[in-house]
Amino acid sequence: MAGSKVSGLYLDYSTFMLDFSIRKSKSIRLIGYCNLAIMVEIDKKKFIPRRMDLITTPISITEDEESIYVKVKMKPDPKRYDEIEFEGKPAFLDKFTHTVIPWDIFAQGWENAGEIPIIRNDPKQQDFCAYLKERKSELLKNWDNKYLLESDRKPVERLLEELSGKETYVVILYIDMEGSTRLSSKIDPEAYAKIIKIFLMQMSKVVDNFKGYVLKFVGDCVIGIFPAEGKFTATCDNAIQAAMIMCSIVEDVINPVFAEKDLPEIGFHIGLDIGVVTADRFGALDVASFDDLIGYSMNLTAKIQSKAGHNEILIGRNLFDLIHNNWQKYCEKVDLGEEWKMKDPRQEAIYEVYRCMVKWICKCWDE
Numbered sequence: 001m002a003g004s005k006v007s008g009l010y011l012d013y014s015t016f017m018l019d020f021s022i023r024k025s026k027s028i029r030l031i032g033y034c035n036l037a038i039m040v041e042i043d044k045k046k047f048i049p050r051r052m053d054l055i056t057t058p059i060s061i062t063e064d065e066e067s068i069y070v071k072v073k074m075k076p077d078p079k080r081y082d083e084i085e086f087e088g089k090p091a092f093l094d095k096f097t098h099t100v101i102p103w104d105i106f107a108q109g110w111e112n113a114g115e116i117p118i119i120r121n122d123p124k125q126q127d128f129c130a131y132l133k134e135r136k137s138e139l140l141k142n143w144d145n146k147y148l149l150e151s152d153r154k155p156v157e158r159l160l161e162e163l164s165g166k167e168t169y170v171v172i173l174y175i176d177m178e179g180s181t182r183l184s185s186k187i188d189p190e191a192y193a194k195i196i197k198i199f200l201m202q203m204s205k206v207v208d209n210f211k212g213y214v215l216k217f218v219g220d221c222v223i224g225i226f227p228a229e230g231k232f233t234a235t236c237d238n239a240i241q242a243a244m245i246m247c248s249i250v251e252d253v254i255n256p257v258f259a260e261k262d263l264p265e266i267g268f269h270i271g272l273d274i275g276v277v278t279a280d281r282f283g284a285l286d287v288a289s290f291d292d293l294i295g296y297s298m299n300l301t302a303k304i305q306s307k308a309g310h311n312e313i314l315i316g317r318n319l320f321d322l323i324h325n326n327w328q329k330y331c332e333k334v335d336l337g338e339e340w341k342m343k344d345p346r347q348e349a350i351y352e353v354y355r356c357m358v359k360w361i362c363k364c365w366d367e
Helices: 103-112 128-141 155-163 180-184 189-209 232-260 296-306 317-322
Strands: 004-011 016-023 033-043 046-063 067-076 081-086 089-094 100-102 167-178 213-218 221-227 267-284 288-294 312-316 331-334 353-356
Touching: 033 103, 033 232, 046 232, 046 317, 081 100, 089 103, 100 103, 128 189, 128 232, 155 213, 155 267, 155 288, 167 180, 167 189, 167 232, 167 296, 180 189, 189 213, 189 221, 189 232, 213 288, 221 232, 232 267, 232 312, 232 317, 267 296, 267 317, 296 312, 312 317, 317 353
Parallel strands: 267 312
Antiparallel strands: 004 016, 016 067, 033 046, 046 067, 081 089, 089 100, 167 221, 167 267, 213 221, 267 288, 312 353, 331 353
């Protein structure tokens, strides 16, 4: 991170000490855990992302007129890792993903780290109860108004231009409204259009709050992307939190307001995964053209989302491997049956999918 500098890194086989400084113009928040993003080589010149969750203990904090100097002790989180010997060398066994991370790969990840791991990529609004209250207040306040939509250039268009022609890691999120076709046949077109607009607007705001971009809308479906190149650990956690808040927005914000307005409740299906995509421009000259993302990961995430049940979040194995163990403990592997034939992009095997059973419960609605 700009403005920070590592001045010392002292490793042994269980814990390590990290000395770094940061300019006072930057904010710093020392918490009890952090994570390290590393790339593990699985084949010649082929790497996959891995994360290490760490327990952090501050040792000393000093400062001068310009900088803050910090010394911390860190160790792999014992809730997630067992220390083992692998091929005669120290290593860590991930108890959730059942993968082994050799010590030398872990140490190399530290040496190649591009940022201090305790610097986090927090959502714009971190008070989730306040966020839900803001969304409900906004929805009620503007109920009788037309929703004004900007016609300016969208942030995602600038991002896609920057990524054009490049392969890059992104977390992909698909969410659609459950039963919209059936609903369209039961209520008048104006009410139906209002429901769709509210759903798309509220889900888009959640994507934005968690540092993502709305790639596009397809009918009643929102496709969000979270750029993950070089920061995939925090980005994966942000995407899972976005899905969690989407559940709360539908169940605790939209549906109660719809009940007040004599409109039917709605449901949703969510699918997420992380993978490599390529940005490019598609279309026909003098007819229509647009920037978009393509790649197996986009298709795979769409297939995952299509298997989600009522108000359910499904995630792919690649994303499961990269989220914090606080999220992993709320996930369970799903048996999608013989009809599920999507291949794992990393190996010749059927791709694993997990149900993520998380929802933010706000206990202060009446405050």
